Amino acid sequence: MDGREDREGGKFSWNSISKWGNISVGAASFVAGIFAFIWQFLDFGAEFTPLTFLVYIYIAAFGAFLVMAELNRPKCFMVACDFVRGRVFRGIFVGILATLTLTAGFTGNLSSASNIILLVVGFTTLAFSFTTCIVGTYIAYDDEPIVLPTRGSSRAQKQSSTAGVGAMDGGAARTTSSQNFVSQI
Numbered sequence: 001m002d003g004r005e006d007r008e009g010g011k012f013s014w015n016s017i018s019k020w021g022n023i024s025v026g027a028a029s030f031v032a033g034i035f036a037f038i039w040q041f042l043d044f045g046a047e048f049t050p051l052t053f054l055v056y057i058y059i060a061a062f063g064a065f066l067v068m069a070e071l072n073r074p075k076c077f078m079v080a081c082d083f084v085r086g087r088v089f090r091g092i093f094v095g096i097l098a099t100l101t102l103t104a105g106f107t108g109n110l111s112s113a114s115n116i117i118l119l120v121v122g123f124t125t126l127a128f129s130f131t132t133c134i135v136g137t138y139i140a141y142d143d144e145p146i147v148l149p150t151r152g153s154s155r156a157q158k159q160s161s162t163a164g165v166g167a168m169d170g171g172a173a174r175t176t177s178s179q180n181f182v183s184q185i
Contacts, residue, residue: 014131014135015135015136015137017131017135018087018128018131018132018135018136018137019070019136019137021128021131022066022069022070022090022094022128022132022136023066023067023070023071025063025066025094025097025121025124025125025128026063026064026065026066026067026070026097027063027067028063028121028124028125029059029060029062029063029066029097029101029121029125030059030060030063030064030067031063032059032060032063032101032114032117032118032121033056033057033058033059033060033061033063033101034056034060035114035117036056036059036104036114036115036117036118037053037056037057037060039112039113039114040052040053040056040114043109043112043114047108052104052107052108055100055103055104056104058100059097059100059101059104059118062093062096062097062100063097065081065084065093066084066093066094066097069081069084069085069090069093069139070139072139072140078139084139085138085139085140086138086139087132087133087135087136087137087138088133090132090136090139091129091130091131091132091133091134091136092129092133094125094128094129094132095126095129095130095133097125097129098122098123098125098126098128098129099122099126101118101121101122101125102118102119102122102123102126104118104122105117105118105119105121105122106119
């Protein structure tokens with residue numbers, strides 16, 4: 001199976017595993033963050049710190065954020081948070097969510113139900129952060145065509161075709177634009 005079959009959703013697709021895995025860990029992080037937040041009120045032996053509550057709220061919010069990013073909804077969210085469209089930055093974001101969840105899980109009483117849930121979700125999220133960085137796919141808008149790079153096209157060819165534009169006139173265009181910029185100052 002080559003990469004094209006994988007992208008088109010063959011029998012075994014790493015892209016769909018990455019997408020649905022991120023949706024799963026995002027939803028699990030949301031639920032774990034809410035559960036840990038509520039558990040703080042039920043566990044009478046736990047320390048009361050405002051920072052702990054904020055961490056749980058961040059875990060829940062980042063989990064919901066990840067689910068919205070993977071589902072590409074709503075569009076205004078995707079336009080405002082453009083960094084989650086690419087696989088590398090989305091993988092880094094999932095890694096940040098994983099470290100936040102693991103940190104919350106390792107602090108406090110390790111035998112607490114909320115901490116055990118946070119640790120399981122955190123380690124699973126960490127695994128999917130690497131999966132997203134390696135095999136994740138670009139999230140396109142609904143009306144944006146997906147253009148996959150071909151073997152013949154490269155950034156170097158595009159740069160070489162535009163590199164000689166200023167050199168043809170001996171650099172006069174750049175000199176003129178530089179003089180106009182200096183005269184405006």
